[in-house]
Amino acid sequence: KKKSGGFLRERTAKIYNSFVLSKPRIDIERGKYFTESFKTTEGQPLILRWAKALYHIAENIPVYIDDHQLLAGRVGCQGKYGLIYPELDGCFLDQLAENVKNRETAPFYLADEDAKIINEEIAPYWKGKSFYEDLAHSLPEDVLKVTYNPEDIYTQRFIVSETSSMRSALQWVHDYETPIVKGFKAIKEEAQKELDALDPLEPTDMIDKAPFLQAIVIVSDAIVLWAKRHAVLAKEMAAKEKNAVRKQELLTISEICERVPEYPARNFREAIQCQWFTQMFSRFEQKTGATVSNGRMDQYLYPLYKKDLDDGLIDAEQAKGLLECMWLGMAQYLDLYISPAGANFNSGCAHWEAVTVGGVDENGNDATNELTYVFLQSKREFPFNYPDLAARIHERSPERYLYEVAETIKDGSGFPKLINDEEVIPLLIAKGADIASANTYAVSGCTEVRMPNLDTFTSACPYVNLGAALELALNNGRMKMYGDELLTIETGELKDFRTWEDFWKAYLAQQQYLIKQAFKQQLIVVRLREKHFAAPMGSSIHALCMKNKKDLHSAHIDGGIDLGYFDFIGYGTVVDSLSAIKTMVFDNNKLTLEKLNEILDKNFEGYEEIRQMLMKAPRYGNNDPEADAIAKAIDLDGVKFAHQYSKKMGFNLDLRYVPVTSHVPFGKVVGATPNGRTKGTFLSDGSSAAHGADVKGPTAILMSNYNSKNRGFFERAARLLNIKLSPAVVVGEEGTHKLMSIIRSWCDLKLWHLQFNIVNQATLLAAKKNPERYKDLLVRVAGYSAYFVDLSPELQDDIIARTAHATL
Ligand code: 8X3
Incomplete structure (x- = not known):
């Protein structure tokens, strides 16, 4: 009998090979359905319009289950793809075809028929309405002068740059535990109950709360509807499938999609599928770039993992295989920047869907568990640039954890990055967080941290x-x-x-x-x-949004902590x-x-x-x-x-x-x-x-x-702190221990972040010269890892020019 691990590795290799060489395509479907819906809801409250647009997407967008995949769903077409968010930067859409062709880094493919739809149906609607234009026209002259060229607002001056026109929200971490534990049916029912209890004579109830609650009801229905369309597809595919093993897999997928995210997940696999649906749906909702972070996966997935482990339903190899299915799904979504400045700021298709492991629990005790080690092992065995792994370190992090973190770093792909509890937690508390929320922060994006039910700043x-x-x-x-x-x-x-x-x-x-x-x-x-953005799905799983009946993008939400930078x-x-x-x-x-x-x-x-x-x-x-x-x-x-x-x-x-x-x-x-x-x-x-x-x-x-x-x-x-080391410095057990002690010193010094590039100078120079031979060379850029050959020549030179330390 084949070991489950071996079976899963074969599977991930097949999925990987199915897209790795594909040229990324601009998928217009999300932008098309979003625009279609917006044309019909003018004048309504923004959050309601957003929820209706998401429902329209959920109802109409093509759904996919990829060959060999254990998880259902994609956010775009098969192969690598990027989505368009015209509400954000639609003013660049009319030049999209031309820009994409000419862009040096990260070229995308745009089909002629899609360019036609963009030019005829999408771009004209958003011209004059996009966030980018509103912002550019709202800046006073002195601010404008250092931001854009006043003669041509579409060109940045790179003196004081705004980045909010490049994404609808700053990097973010959803509270994935809520859909896993509760399900969207319960979220909808709570909203419906509150909606029914509103006073129809009370103006603020009717003007503010009612649209919010209606939006929560609609969006909960939308995500469930979309999941169930996958259940139907899986069943149809199973009916046609000749291979008995795959047929059974498809039937299982169908059952899971019938269950989650509508109802609470009952096991690890359902929890993973629920998280994946939620994560994907949030990409329909808004452009958080490639920074919809995954939160503390070793914490919120642990109870169901442990239960399955105890019941003999899963082992570490199978868990890794499921996680790898998710990383492969994530890897196919590329962060498409329509504006030239956005592309410049994110060379190499920057992405940081940070998965956090380690750290302390809400009482300040070490939180590492068996699943923590599964993530670290998976990163070593599957040295792929997804997900961006972040290890929280505190002064009492166990030796074994530090050892495995150091061993993983030594593999050289730049993972995991390290975030220091000793610096982050006191700062969060000083800024007003309660101790439990501060202790349970999750890493977000490059180096940032989020308290998923307390953070309310999205700009x-x-x-x-x-x-x-x-x-x-x-x-x-x-x-x-x-x-x-x-x-x-x-x-x-x-x-x-x-x-x-x-x-x-x-x-x-x-x-x-x-x-x-x-x-x-x-x-x-x-x-x-x-005035431009709403996030009903994100709000539905944020405690303070639900309590205050306010969308996540509100300028302020009572009780929230607004952590901008x-x-x-x-x-x-x-x-x-x-x-x-x-x-x-x-x-x-x-x-x-x-x-x-x-x-x-x-x-x-x-x-x-x-x-x-x-x-x-x-x-x-x-x-x-x-x-x-x-x-x-x-x-x-x-x-x-x-x-x-x-x-x-x-x-x-x-x-x-x-x-x-x-x-x-x-x-x-x-x-x-x-x-x-x-x-x-x-x-x-x-x-x-x-x-x-x-x-x-x-x-x-x-x-x-x-x-x-x-x-x-x-x-x-x-x-953010990058250190480049020559591989010889960390060779063998001695090297691992040296790395552990530098991590301990960094922790003692209470520095926020640290990440390593462990790569030979000669390798980088050779990769620049002969990119075709170094397609797999991963390097740490700035809070994320990217394939060296995908970076712009300037960024390659930057990484080559960083000092490579030959001693520790
Ligand atoms: C990535 C950088 O600007 O999104 O974390 O916070 S940013």
Whole structure:
């Protein structure tokens, strides 16, 4: 008899091979049915329109069960696909066919007949109605100037970028436990009961609560209807199936889809199918990008796993096989960005459907269990870029867990990323969370965290280009890329800066000006979004939405915690540049500021010696007090601004260092920088050191990260930290233990995030040269892993240029 594991591995290989070489297709069905419904519901409350649109999709969209699959359903056509969300960025649809053809990264295929439907039925309806256009037209002139080109609002300037027009919601974690434990029938019945109990004479009941509750009823019906269509399809397929084994599988699939998500799941497999339906449906509902995270799967799936294990109904191999079926389903949904800026910010089809494992339970005790290890093993045996695995670490994480985490990291695909309970939980509590919600947070997206029933902030974040702030300070409010136009404020001519403090003041004034614009931009985003987006399904499984009868996208929900962020991009680059200015211009009088700027204008051509000299100044990432002091001062300005102004806006807007891949397009608009970086090249990523600047090993990087934080402020969010290691460093048992101890040190230092690339420089260079031979090479980019050969050439260079540490 074949071992179940062997059988399942064969299955996953077959599914994988069925799509891996397919060119991603733009699937217009979701956009088409959504638009069809919206045309018929104008004037109605938005949440009701959304629920009706989802029902229309559920009723009409093609349903699929793939060959060999154990889980039913897809969100789009067979093979790899991306969906369109015209309500978000429909204004780019008329150029879609052209843009997609020309785009360097992640090209998609758009069928001619689909382009016709887009051009005739979808794009014209949304022109003038999309969120993108409303936002662009709502920005005051000074904010607009640093966001888009005022002459052409479809072009970003990459100085202060909004990302909310690229997704309908920030990365998110649904409370998957609710549909698994309760089912949508019960959710619907509760809503119906409350609807029946409303006072028909009470205006707020009728205007606010009634549409919300009606929407919950409709959307619960919609997801159940859609699931049941899979039950019918599975039965039809079974009737035609010749192979007896597959016939039986299809009949089982049919029974499961009859049951979930309508009713509570009774076993592990039903729970997985229920989660998968919910996850998929949320992609119909809105573009959360590829960041609909999966939550703490080793926790909410554990009770049914344990029960099945005890009853002898499942073993670890079968569980892994089912999970792999889900990862393969997820892998076929690609995050399609219609706007060119969105594509630039997410090179390599960035995705972070984070699955969280480990951490503490609601009482603060270690929460690892047998299922935790199944996820880690699965990641080693199935080294695929889905799902994005995140391991929560706390000071009492068991040795075995740390050992398996380290072993998994050593496999080199960049998984799992690590998130530190010792940093995250106290910050969540400081921001108002109850202890149990804070303890049970789930990782979301790259590095963020969510409390699925307490978090209520869904607006995506603004990015602040620190490289631009520096260039603006050096050029009195102008940037070479944008000619003579005064983009910000005049902070002085170079000749007038007599001391380091004079220049530092000018830099800070530019940085602060950009932060100010980012905050104004974000306030407008938050106010506009509730007019454009609703999420009845997401709301139906969020305790506070249900309690307050308010959609998840409301600007504020009582009892909720609004955890927003703004990002500093290019931190290491700018710290080192300021350090070079301080040391070489002011402390050592090696050259004047004017001369330096002249050399930057020439992109160091003819000045290699000076470039080398500038690179000798203290640099961030080496536990150097001088460089780290500058880093801390930059950070202080950000957290202080947030401390003073974010609450007044009614939400947290905390300082974060998570670039995704924005440090590449942001670098493109910034001229040469005093740290020796040449014009147009990428900036440093997250809170990592600038490329090649960190020469003292990983512990020194951790220390710089620690030194540069302002721990007296709680207006701090994630700090993404990449460390690249040569594989030789972690060889054997000794290597595993070295990795474990660096993880322990990182945990002790209470740093938020850490992830490793364990790859040889030679391998990366060879992969760049001969991509066809390295199709499987996975690398960690910025909170997610991607196939190296899928990245843009600039991003490949970024990863090659990161320091590869040869010692630990
Ligand atoms: C991924 C980055 O901007 O969605 O986590 O939070 S973002």
